[in-house]
Amino acid sequence: MRVPDVSVTLHRLVPRRFRGLPVAAPVLVTTVFLVATVLGSGAVSRALDIDSGNVWLWSSRPAEVGRVNAGAARVDVTQAVTDSRGHRVRVVQNDRYLLLYDLDTGRISSVNLTLLGFTSWLTVGKDRDLTLALSGDQAAIVDHDAGTVHGIDPGTLRGRDRRVQLAGRIVGGAFDADGGLWVGVPAAGTVVRLRFPVHVATVDRTVTVAPPGHDLRLTVLDHGALAVDRTAGRFALVDPTATRTVRSPVGLAKASVPDRTVGSLVAVTATPPDRVVAVSTDRGARPSAFALPTGMDLGTAVPFAGRIYVPCTSHHVVYVFDRTGRRTATLGLAGATGPLELEVHGDHLMINAPDSSVARVVDANGVTRVITKYQTSRPGDSGPPALIAAPGQSETAAPSGHGRGHGDADAGRGNRPDTTRATGPPGPPVPVTAVAGDARVDLSWRTPVDNGAPVTSYRLSWGGGHRTLAGAATGTRITGLRNGTSYTFRLTALNRYGRSPDALSEPVTPSGTVLAAPVGVVASTPAAGTVHVVWSAVRGATSYVVRSGGTVVGVFDSPDGDLTNLTAGRSYTFTVVARNGSDAASGPSTPSNAVTPYDAPGAVSSLDVQVNNANSITVSWGAAPGNGRTPVTYLIDKTDHGTDSTGTTRTKTYDTLTPGATYTVTVWARNSVGDGQKTSKTVTMPSSGPALAMDVSVDSTTSDTVTLTVSLAGTGLKTCAVTLAQAHWTWDCFEGGNRGAGTYTHTFTTLTADTQYDITATVTDTAGGSKSWTGTARTEP
Template structure:
């Protein structure tokens, strides 16, 4: 691939999957000391796949490498619930609740309400997991705290790169959004072709966009899409992509056919025809791609050259689901969670039955008498069989009576020890405070005298009956972990640590902008608005200002002024400006508004006609000593309009004289016409407009000065 597309060849080696193994010593320490959180500082990674079995009301972990079920936790749920895992916790996601369980303690930690009734598309990646509600345009990063991000419209199927960046296409809006690990607000800065359909895939850990409208493939660059490369196939708008490549090829499922498109050469795509069916997928291990026919419950896998393997799936109600684990294996399970089929990186299949009932459970759930798999040891020694003895000869001696004092010996007293660890330590952040709660600790035969709560920079002691305390004077924005230890007459017991919390000040919206002015330029049909920055921009991040003009026009700007053109309103109206910031959850919050009312166009003056005696003249009436022109001024008439001037005299009602002229751009016209010479006569002028309206001037006595 030439041009920008050549970046694909830069990294072909896949990153290894790394698992953190917690040594058995931690389990021994927990058993001896009662520590409730022995691995709180370690990311408890379990490569493999969690599946929810509704009959067992349990979530079970399948180790893809061994094909064994190696962990189980009792979690309430319903058939079809999905399971996604983060670093320390797993999440059972249903339509009405999300249940979090600890991966180390295998116990339910809390429940929450989903952000949408829509079935979530889950992505397990660094900083996640994420739940994407594609139709509603919502992205939820589950965990503590949970973050809900709004995308203002539907999104396509997301993909993730190994640095934890989540990529989401918004083809209807023509934007590609990304959520970096730890971000609270998505960044939608990469433009996509307007009106084009398409989907994303990751090739050698680089994101590509497949445009199914133009049948081209583009790398995603920092400033936009790279140069398009022809797919070599006609893709429909319903085509579905595997989120990762198959040996450098993009796998595209289009109806009953898989196309494996090479991203690094001009070779023709590999085409694989599938039997007629209803397919889920495709999903790739990196070496093979798999699809599931939901009609026949058949699993098909193909390698990079199209070689086929197939497997009939165990019968189970509901549609089978196929997902890729963080160990690059594929896992196929049914709605009830009774079977899992593992597809290894090279395409090999492993059946893993999820057994039900109490008699054949392979992994004891948390809370059973068994804390783990039994440890093999030497078989117990069998006692020698009893020897047959002859009964003794009869004796006349009385049998010896047992000494009751010898049989009722008092067992040795167990000495008291330091107390056990408090259970269920948790912390909730506040404004420069945190509330720490815990469960009772075992006193170990010595009455408790109190609890000691410790954190970086301080400690406090509570009474023995207290189960929570609020820690004041903490630094907002600083993360704290609190350790609680019980105290008795022997000493201080082992501590249990809380979840990390970060105190924050209450969210504060922006105050109103200052110095707001708005001017309506009626002639140019423009409204110009100016304002100053709010005195208090609040505690959130600035987004933009919203300028609302009279309720009929609204714009968003980041500066301190706005000019709105094409506003044809002559009456007064209200202009409002509001600063918008983001709250800690990433939602946009408008601040206090500033408002001002514009002035309406002043009413137009009525037309007027003013007559005066003009310059002397000898034309027409030169024989008369008072012969002069009539000077007439017409004001406030429609601009550029032909008007008619007509002169009248009371001396001769039959006399009149007319003249037409055009008003200027200001509606003004003046004339020197109608020579007149009749001293003492009363004269006047009338102006007539094209619509027939007539306006009379003042009346003057001619020759009166």
């Protein structure tokens, strides 16, 4: 029996939804999570439908994604993802699409595995509690904190319809085998099923599973869902025709479940008291609980082929139990570090250590084999060539647009240990936006990340033609095309390290039929970080391209859209072009009114902590950008002190500190929107120790040299300088890098014979103390 794919990862994913380029995605994936992965807590469960037996796994240290042949238990293709080195990357996949979601930049990239090229990118932001769910050609972004569900296209990553707003925070978010998306709504005590007819997301079933306000968790089943009422210690099994409630044999106060469960066995992890509750979806079955090993960092249990797999990141093993709780195996990963990811793909369970070179594959019979991920292709392997390289974000204006559009912005790289700038070929120049006209197509793209070397040229190809473009180009017009013929354009960027992966346009068909241009374009700023643009609908139009200053900033399927990644504090106007189903376009609209998006202030431009003495520090910082709202005031927080407002002043002194203690100071800006990004610095105060002392001795002289030795005592030495006044020479005792107590010797040269020189020496420490010495030395005649 074929088992749909389920994966468990440590962090919640973002939207993964595909609507298709030229080809509609077949059965795809359902993503969720709660337990063990790259952040070290939590895990993700996603149900995938991958018929080929090929699974892509991420390796963070070499920054590469490898395609594993699950049946052969080996990697047959590896591809560098240069710009994501050391990052946490989630991989969402089926036979046609590969999505790479970089958690540290908040960026999703879409790859069409049929056409072998990148097709789009989308920035959803860092540190957001999002789940991406996908089934067939339906996909949705579930925003847990906002309580919204939003359908997107897997190829273009554009939204398909308006978000569905639910009552408060939501949990879960996965498709069942019947194409229904289930989420839990704790504030209402309900679970909700959504359907996604073309361009419309609707709630078609609401089931009460607990009193309003109870703490819920949700795992989606093949046909229905199981709600975990952590407040009451109950399970609610929702199937297509009925709902039944079952009491748990153990407490569920901190219970977790994967977002998607395949098969009739559900595993609920309850910690404490470190138990797994095995729940059968069969009618009349009663749940049973068994104990887990204690004192370990255990993740969310994942059922697969009648067994229950529990990852342990502290020992880098996976414990295997049968449904009665008998441990049948312990699967180790020798040399593994960091978190573990468990994913069920078809008839195999993949166990990946993304921070290490090892993985395991387990078949439905429990047979397991070790996979070495860091290896190259072998002769005779089949499958697509290596094509993936993470699209980075340049610092030039980038397209943006949430809601029913797509977009990106520089989301930053996150606080990960390996942030050294990567070098290599450029990232793919996605998205490639195509607008067709009469026997022509206008193309535009964004400048890709250069990975250490500027782009020198682009190569563009299409059916019947090719062109080389300058490295500064961000668009071109192709003429002489045939009306009524569909074209897909393939673009690569080159630098001195090599060529990027291919970026693909959507298929477009030139036409002599001209759409009317949109009219009445109006822009507004309804909320922080958002510009809303609206215009009149155009008869025959199926999508609209929004530009600002010649740059594509959004593509929308309806006559309005939200742009959420523009630069706050900068003025924009917009023009709109209408496209039909073949992407044949109208002329541009007249420009909109000018608007200036606003947001919370940015981070302070610098932060310095000066130690005045063993009991005092002075903190100073640079101005933060106001991002379209003033005035900007500043707040500062110090360990054991609390938060103070300094108004518009950018300095603060703290006294009465403890010698030898360590303090962290954090500074951020605030405007009418809210608080900006915080910047922190840690300082250790000098401790009490030997008193600061200095002595200087003149060791020898010649007709043109004086040699002397400086002896220092004390702790926290900061500066030491010796000056020969008449010669205008100054020597830094610490020029060699050592700043400790001890002796330092130096020879002053090229002096004048038979001349007396006045010597001044001064030493200071970080506690604000200083000592000086004065004397003389005479050169020989």
